[in-house]
Amino acid sequence: MSEQTCQTDYDVLVVGAGFSGLYAVYRFHEAGFTVQGFERADDVGGVWHWNRYPGAKCDSESIYYNFTFSEELYQKWTWSSRFASQKEILRYLHFVAEELDVKKHFQFQREVVAAFYEDENELWKVHFSDGEIVTAKYFIAATGCLSKANVPPIPGFEQFEGEWYHTGDWPVEEVDFQDQNVAVIGTGSSGVQAIPVIAKEAKSLTVFQRTPQYAVPANNYVYEHDYIDGVKNDRSSIRELMYSTRLGMPTDRREVSALDETKEQREIIYEHAWNKGGFVFPTAYNDLLISEESNATAASFIRKKIRSTVRDEDVAEQLCPEYYYAAKRPIFDSGYYETFNEPHVSLVDVKQEPIEVLTKTGIQTTKTLYDFDKIVFATGYDGITGSLFKMNIHGRNGQSLQEHWQNGEAVQTYLGVATDDFPNFFMITGPQSPSVLMNMPVAIEQHVDFITDLIMNARKKGSTNVEVVQAAVSNWSKECKTIADYTLYVKTDSWYTGTNIENRKSRFPIFVGGFPMFKQICDHVIQNDFEGFVVS
Structure with missing residues (x-):
């Protein structure tokens, strides 16, 4: 690729026009930065632009799968059913883009093919597939965890x-x-x-x-008007509840061990959860992802359901899993x-x-x-790291992010938002955050707010260069691993561990301590002048 003269410089360059990109561009613009979003599709939507396959739906309940930072935005949109279809979610994201008036800050059908940090100029040079190079002080990856x-x-x-x-x-x-x-x-x-x-x-x-x-039944249904009216009248308390639960939505796990109840009691609980559908089942007990014995009770119940549903016994047995339930x-x-x-x-x-x-x-x-x-x-998908590696990002001394993380087998971040030797580069719901284990819009709002506030803090200090210290990255990565090693997640092959990708060794770059703990840690970092980050 022959270099062309940089045509435009921005304070902030955001890649992606899904939930993350739309909110990031909005927040940075409101904060007074010059910001430009880039998206390889021909319109907004992110992963919901591409995921148009038959039957595509979200697995978070729709009344929680939306932004809650704006009362006006919240009141103007009405979901039709418990689990929204791809088409409805895409309509919602178009609605958000129009209401926030952010489409004018995006360029579409623009694909990033490489990005390089220039230490001497303290800026990012971002290369596009058409040969153009755009420079920015801050480079924000809003590419999602499941987009490659x-x-x-x-x-x-x-x-x-x-x-x-x-x-x-x-x-x-x-x-x-x-x-x-x-x-x-x-x-x-x-x-x-x-x-x-x-x-x-x-x-x-x-x-x-x-x-x-x-597979547990979704048990989708159309919302009644009175129910939606009640939800809209209760935004503040619903938002507070979403931010205080492990999954980022009010359906949270029962604080009871599966082993504390009799087999008969468990059957009643599981049957109730099966009929309710959605996340009610995997949150029926608090130790399903910690105790092998507890997990076996849920797995056995589902296998029994499969055998009673599928008439051909051989086919039913082929459809019965033997690994840990919900570890995928x-x-x-x-x-x-x-x-x-x-x-x-x-x-x-x-x-x-x-x-x-x-x-x-x-x-x-x-x-x-x-x-x-x-x-x-x-x-x-090549989950969690795939969309980042696809952009061919190079930090200090020309090292690629893929090299830095050993092709995804040695991921290290600080809070899932930054990694060492990549100054002014930030990830929304990046590796070692709780994002893929929770309701994504909640994680996105919290991450974007954190990153925006971090950069605004640097600006107040008269600085434009922000980076994370290596010790903070190392300590956070160790903390993530320590918590994960107590769970059954690390004992199961999945896209969480990256083993769905041929020849990739298992890793688990996710914080499993739950959203309230994660937010508390982030709030502590903020209160201590963004401890772990340095500005220069």
Whole structure:
């Protein structure tokens, strides 16, 4: 790439136009900084712009999956159902962009391909795919934790003559599955949501499963007007409750061990939680992710539900997981297991029958050649670090972030917002924050407010250079690991640990102490003049 003359300089450059990017641009503009947002899509929405696959929904309840910092914003929007669809969430983000009047501060269809920190000038040079270079004092990654699609390295993509799609990069146009022979590869959250919907259209549907999932009913329903009116009249207390609970939403775990109740009592609790749906089930007891014995009670209950739902005993057993429940992202479904009772739906266990290659007509496994018109890859994301590495970010002395974190196997941050030797670079809901284990908009508001206040504090001191000291990074990373090692998260392969990416060693770059503890720590840092950061 040949360098062009920098056309524009900004105080703050924000990458991403989802929840994080919209709020970050708004806050920095309100604080008096010159700020410019950049987004590779043609409009706002972030991950919800791309996640258009059939059945796409949020797993946080919609009345909590929104901004709460603004009374006016909160009152003007009305959600239609308990779990909002992708289309409704995208409409909400367009509404937010218009209400906050921030679209004028964004450039769309602009993709970052590299970013370099210049020590001598104390600024960031950000390179775009069209060859332009833009400079800024502060570089903010608002790219989300799940935005880099993971396409598995299966040979033969170029020879498949049908159409293939990835759930994380779905076309804007509707995909027609009518009278088609369809394959879905992957049974994570997006697969579990898409499979029942695709099955209603397809002539035949073959599901290729690597790992079975614990799926609990979502039990979605349309909100009644009186309920919505009550929610809108109670914004302050709901916001306070969201900020005081581990998950960032009022559905919080019962402070009871599964082992403190009898089997009969547990069955009643689990059945109630199953019927309520959503996060009520994984929060039924407070030790499901700490005690192997407690976890086994929840896992056993779900396996019993699978066996009673799926009529074919062999298929039911293939659908029954054996790892720890909820150590992967909890999944909420709408008719997933029931779909396998349909005569045109079949299941292939790729651990027993691995995929070898895509052919001209479909998929060749070690046992069978399957012919398909369309293939859907529901293979998830390179989570937490993937979207950061994709931008090819280089800090002090030219070291890349990917090198600094050893390709994601040795992630180290301070509070999930910054890392050493990358001055003036900040991450919203970055690694070693609690973000992916909680209601994301709450985490985003707190992170953006923290980063904005940190930079404003530097400005008050007459400085424009902010960086974190290495000791703070090291200590925080050790704290995150110490807490995580008490849990079952680290004993289970998942996108949390990065093991969904081929040849990546397990790591767990998430703070699991809960949002109230995290916010308390951040507030302590603020009260002590942003302890752990230095300005110059």
